[in-house]
Amino acid sequence: MTIHDQAREPITVDLARLPTLLTALRLPTIGRLWSQLAERSDREGWPAARYLATLLEHELAERYQRRIQRHLQEAELPAGKSFATFDFAAVPMINMSQITALAAGGSWLNKGANILAFGPSGVGKSHLAAALGHALVENGYRVLFTRTTDMVQRLQTARRDFTLESAVDKLDKFDLLILDDISYVRKDQAETSVLFELISARYERRSLLITANQPFGKWDDIFPDKAMTVAAIDRLVHHAVILEINTESYRRKTAISRASNSSSDAKITTTQLDAKKPNRHVRGD
Ligand code: ADP
């Protein structure tokens, strides 16, 4: 019997089984909408094909939204750090249209190009990275945001368990891996060649976004030896957009303006805020 014959065959339809069928076929949106849309379709005399197509379009649209929600969760992006809350006026050296183009994804992600964001603490590197990650997930890409030290730890554990290769392979599912604060990785604290292995594995295939508050010249502290540092930087910069945010700390600026706006806190001065600086490093921001 051909499919055409099957379509002509009279089959008994048990409407009561509809919810079960839709669950079995994993069509929750149709399960929710079919009845009210059926009423509307009857009322307005829709052709059956229009009814069916409308239901399927709804299912597809919601499926896409559900996938994005899943990908937002897996991305582990810091909460509230999106473009909606990012003030581009505070970073005049950052070209907003360039960032908007990067946030659309496309060719740079397809060829595994990287973004390297440099600048002192508090200037918005992590916020910008998270905002880009957020926008990319909403545009259908998969992203993972992680502190570089956490990633290094995760890969070291994998190496100890002889599963480093598969741990690195698993990260391939992410179009973009955001490694926040690479400068906090210290070779004397741990075996950091795993980071080099990650960079090599992704080279020209999968993108990295790395934030750093130290210029390349200070990266010797990150990797086990100079040759590895040079090789890592070489791979990272080969196809890369480099963003340099050399401005005053946004955190400090807003703290100062809060202080000067509030009479009770008016005694907080720039010097006092500077004195608190070392704590920031410990917090890993
Ligand atoms: P960095 O990673 O460079 O140390 P962060 O991205 O953590 O800096 O920024 C420090 C704080 O200031 C965060 O709360 C961040 O949301 C905020 N911030 C920094 N730059 C901006 C900006 N341009 N617009 C809005 N908030 C900003």
Ligand code: MG
């Ligand atoms: Mg940061």
